[in-house]
Amino acid sequence: MKFLKKILDKQCDFVKRSPRLKKFFPVLEATDNFFFGPHETTSGAPHIVDHMDIKRFMTCVVIALLPSTIAGIYFYGLKVLAIILVSYAAGGIVEVIFAVVRRKQIHEGFLVTGLIFPLVLPPTIPLWMVAIGSAFGVFFGKEVFGGTGRNIFNPALVGRVFLSVAFPNYFATMWQKPMIGGLSGFVRYTTDAVTSATPLIDFKMSHLMTDLHSLIFGLSAGSIGETFRIGVILGGLFLIFTKIVDWRTPVTFIATVAIFALIGNHYAPNTFADPLFQIMTGGLLFGAFFMATDPVTSPLTFGGKWFYGIMLGILTVLIRALSGFVEGVMFSILLMNAIAPLIDSLVLGARYRKVKA
Amino acid sequence: MGIKTFKGGYRFKRFKGQAKAGMIPFDVPSRVIIPLHQGFGTPLAPIVNVGDQVKAGQIIAEDGSSISSPIHATISGKVTSIEKKNYFKREINFVAIQGDGSKDIARLEGYNSDWSKLDTRKVEELLYKSGVTSLERSGIPTSFKSSVVAPSDITNIMVHGMESEVYNTSLEVLLTGRNLEKFVDGIRILKRVMPNARAMVVLNKSHGSLISKTRKLAKSIGGFSVIKTVSKYPQGYDEVLIPTILGKQFPYGYSAANMGIIVLSVQAVVQAYEAVAEGMPVIERTVALCGPSFKENIHVKIRVGTPLETVLKNRLKNSPARVILNSLMTGTELKDLMLPIDRTYSQIIAIPENADREFLAFLRPGLRADSYTTTFLSTYLRTCKIADTNIYGEQRACIQCGYCISVCPVRIIPTHINRLAKISINEALLRYGVFKCIDCNLCSYVCPSKIPLSKNIKDAKSKLTEAGCDHSLCHAPKYDLKGIDEYRGLKGTR
Numbered sequence: 001m002k003f004l005k006k007i008l009d010k011q012c013d014f015v016k017r018s019p020r021l022k023k024f025f026p027v028l029e030a031t032d033n034f035f036f037g038p039h040e041t042t043s044g045a046p047h048i049v050d051h052m053d054i055k056r057f058m059t060c061v062v063i064a065l066l067p068s069t070i071a072g073i074y075f076y077g078l079k080v081l082a083i084i085l086v087s088y089a090a091g092g093i094v095e096v097i098f099a100v101v102r103r104k105q106i107h108e109g110f111l112v113t114g115l116i117f118p119l120v121l122p123p124t125i126p127l128w129m130v131a132i133g134s135a136f137g138v139f140f141g142k143e144v145f146g147g148t149g150r151n152i153f154n155p156a157l158v159g160r161v162f163l164s165v166a167f168p169n170y171f172a173t174m175w176q177k178p179m180i181g182g183l184s185g186f187v188r189y190t191t192d193a194v195t196s197a198t199p200l201i202d203f204k205m206s207h208l209m210t211d212l213h214s215l216i217f218g219l220s221a222g223s224i225g226e227t228f229r230i231g232v233i234l235g236g237l238f239l240i241f242t243k244i245v246d247w248r249t250p251v252t253f254i255a256t257v258a259i260f261a262l263i264g265n266h267y268a269p270n271t272f273a274d275p276l277f278q279i280m281t282g283g284l285l286f287g288a289f290f291m292a293t294d295p296v297t298s299p300l301t302f303g304g305k306w307f308y309g310i311m312l313g314i315l316t317v318l319i320r321a322l323s324g325f326v327e328g329v330m331f332s333i334l335l336m337n338a339i340a341p342l343i344d345s346l347v348l349g350a351r352y353r354k355v356k357a
Numbered sequence: 358m359g360i361k362t363f364k365g366g367y368r369f370k371r372f373k374g375q376a377k378a379g380m381i382p383f384d385v386p387s388r389v390i391i392p393l394h395q396g397f398g399t400p401l402a403p404i405v406n407v408g409d410q411v412k413a414g415q416i417i418a419e420d421g422s423s424i425s426s427p428i429h430a431t432i433s434g435k436v437t438s439i440e441k442k443n444y445f446k447r448e449i450n451f452v453a454i455q456g457d458g459s460k461d462i463a464r465l466e467g468y469n470s471d472w473s474k475l476d477t478r479k480v481e482e483l484l485y486k487s488g489v490t491s492l493e494r495s496g497i498p499t500s501f502k503s504s505v506v507a508p509s510d511i512t513n514i515m516v517h518g519m520e521s522e523v524y525n526t527s528l529e530v531l532l533t534g535r536n537l538e539k540f541v542d543g544i545r546i547l548k549r550v551m552p553n554a555r556a557m558v559v560l561n562k563s564h565g566s567l568i569s570k571t572r573k574l575a576k577s578i579g580g581f582s583v584i585k586t587v588s589k590y591p592q593g594y595d596e597v598l599i600p601t602i603l604g605k606q607f608p609y610g611y612s613a614a615n616m617g618i619i620v621l622s623v624q625a626v627v628q629a630y631e632a633v634a635e636g637m638p639v640i641e642r643t644v645a646l647c648g649p650s651f652k653e654n655i656h657v658k659i660r661v662g663t664p665l666e667t668v669l670k671n672r673l674k675n676s677p678a679r680v681i682l683n684s685l686m687t688g689t690e691l692k693d694l695m696l697p698i699d700r701t702y703s704q705i706i707a708i709p710e711n712a713d714r715e716f717l718a719f720l721r722p723g724l725r726a727d728s729y730t731t732t733f734l735s736t737y738l739r740t741c742k743i744a745d746t747n748i749y750g751e752q753r754a755c756i757q758c759g760y761c762i763s764v765c766p767v768r769i770i771p772t773h774i775n776r777l778a779k780i781s782i783n784e785a786l787l788r789y790g791v792f793k794c795i796d797c798n799l800c801s802y803v804c805p806s807k808i809p810l811s812k813n814i815k816d817a818k819s820k821l822t823e824a825g826c827d828h829s830l831c832h833a834p835k836y837d838l839k840g841i842d843e844y845r846g847l848k849g850t851r
Contacts, residue, residue: 046798
């Protein structure tokens with residue numbers, strides 16, 4: 001450790017002094033900060049501060065995503081690992097370029113974006129597409145707005161929307177059934193299974209219902225990270241329990257889907273699937289726990305979070321049942337992302353009355 | 358009666374270095390320097406001269422015309438110098454006394470151990486002459502101009518033993534044995550002075566036996582009620598305490614006294630009893646020495662005016678430490694150790710300065726870490742936590758995690774106000790309640806992005822006040838406040 005510290009200190013000094021390399025200081029600084037904690041102390045009151053920081057915050061989300069990630073590799077082969085690496089690399093390059101050009105620090109938020117993005121992709125996706133999507137998502141979803149903390153849309157979802165619009169066939173027909181049995185995906189690169197429809201497509205096209213058991217344990221087709229639902233639920237509960245995400249958004253989201261689907265299913269059972277099926281299919285759980293709760297793009301106020309969750313639920317069920325798309329989670333989250341600042345300002349306006357000058 | 362609490366706030370649990378029960382009397386120091394502004398009131402001019410012989414307990418500064426309480430010599434000896442020094446950002450007179458080693462204390466005139474025989478005017482005089490009336494944030498009102506309001510204006514006396522800070526003076530020490538009786542009698546004395554007041558004692562619910570003992574006394578002697586609360590920070594603040602217990606809105610920017618409420622600490626009540634029934638002036642304080650940088654965490658009884666250096670000598674560990682007055686969250690760092698202890702001291706806290714860079718700091722299990730989140734092992738293993746001054750993370754942009762909103766005791770949105778303060782939109786700042794902020798610093802504490810929220814909000818407030826936009830003027834008509842003119846421009850030592 002001391003050895004590493006010495007090297008880093010030396011490099012930092014060297015880079016700071018050299019006029020040409022000075023630009024790349026953020027990269028080195030990020031590495032330095034990654035390995036070693038800060039040496040600053042508090043100035044004035046409060047004299048002590050919480051031990052939590054953004055790195056740990058983001059690391060906790062990554063930990064919560066691990067069950068889904070490992071399950072993804074198991075189901076769809078080592079190619080998933082390659083997808084994740086490509087996603088980190090492509091997005092990371094954009095992040096670094098921006099840090100260098102803007103002379104700002106590299107933000108830890110990318111740790112999560114780089115992992116969430118591959119998990120919402122179909123397993124058949126080619127690697128070059130992953131690279132484009134990840135770079136696009138980070139660039140247009142985050143950096144053009146000014147980096148993490150200022151972005152309006154969830155960068156991973158921006159990337160996915162871009163890919164699903166640019167290459168629609170991968171998101172309509174190229175789904176695969178997962179491999180199971182033995183070591184399956186851990187020792188193979190890809191699955192050679194033929195393409196298959198997702199449960200949501202089955203329902204929409206032919207009103208077929210997939211059984212609950214295969215939905216929970218991920219035996220049906222879907223995006224890489226969303227199918228192992230028991231892992232998604234565990235990860236989500238972990239995040240709520242450790243207070244990393246607020247419980248309001250996922251709970252209201254899922255509850256609204258359940259209630260709204262129940263009503264819809266009662267009147268039009270062939271258009272609206274039943275509540276349990278709605279919750280257990282597609283990216284709903286994954287979206288509710290990991291994407292809708294993204295603190296930057298969701299409303300800040302508690303009142304806003306309730307409203308956000310309810311609207312997400314209604315939109316998701318509506319898009320799933322009445323639109324040409326089979327899945328509505330992605331669009332409803334992006335739509336609500338766009339109006340999250342509006343929700344906040346409405347809530348703030350209602351709670352804090354104008355002061356008369 | 359149930360437990361009363363408020364929304365928001367944060368409980369500091371299991372910090373290592375709480376002062377142990379038991380008290381060590383401190384030797385009478387050979388030299389003291391006494392600031393002539395202690396607690397609530399205006400700074401005073403001395404009435405003794407250099408070279409005068411004084412006795413411990415003799416009044417050395419008094420001013421009947423301004424809102425103030427007398428200040429006493431705390432040891433017997435000779436006045437060696439009177440000079441002005443900077444004391445908590447104000448120029449204050451200091452009287453230095455070289456002691457002659459005697460331990461005697463001059464008692465106040467006319468005290469009576471059976472205080473009920475004294476007439477009310479005499480009780481008031483004893484309280485005033487002893488200096489008890491200057492304790493706490495807005496003083497104790499008497500007919501001697503010791504507070505901004507008259508005694509008859511007071512409708513509620515609240516005594517709090519909340520222990521809501523990170524480190525607290527232990528209630529067990531303050532209320533052992535005889536002290537509990539003194540405490541109960543102290544409340545009755547204060548009620549005598551303020552006949553229209555209802556008295557209540559607010560205690561931390563973890564002190565089960567103490568609460569039941571106090572309740573028993575309250576029932577048999579009468580005169581006050583006991584209320585249980587959770588020791589969430591900042592429950593001890595007037596601005597939080599009064600809405601929690603009485604359900605009244607607090608006029609931010611004013612003191613509790615303006616509402617007709619006085620909030621007292623346990624120690625002040627005991628000292629009120631000692632003044633009236635024992636003739637004891639406020640020349641001693643029970644101070645808890647807390648924090649991991651002390652060799653031993655104990656309570657000491659110290660004469661006011663003892664230089665900090667004398668108190669800390671041989672008590673601190675060798676490693677660099679930061680010495681802080683009263684509160685880790687809001688207290689001032691005591692850099693000049695030549696400065697003395699005064700009446701307002703109740704804790705001296707020393708925590709290690711930690712500038713070490715930990716390897717892979719963000720992945721550590723955190724057996725000794727305190728956090729609002731439950732991502733550290735200390736939450737699950739219930740281990741003792743160590744407080745130090747490291748900031749544990751780099752400053753980043755706000756990610757809107759909402760922690761500051763959940764902990765804010767006055768229900769404002771710190772991060773939103775911080776954002777507005779940066780672009781300084783005064784109207785919006787007022788609208789979103791910048792003046793509601795009570796400077797508890799909890800938002801800065803929990804922020805994972807390490808944004809100095811409370812400092813920025815404080816700066817915004819002082820900028821607005823400088824610009825002549827004083828919010829307190831606007832909302833004053835909404836409340837039935839007393840003595841506001843006297844209160845304006847006159848606040849406690851810090």
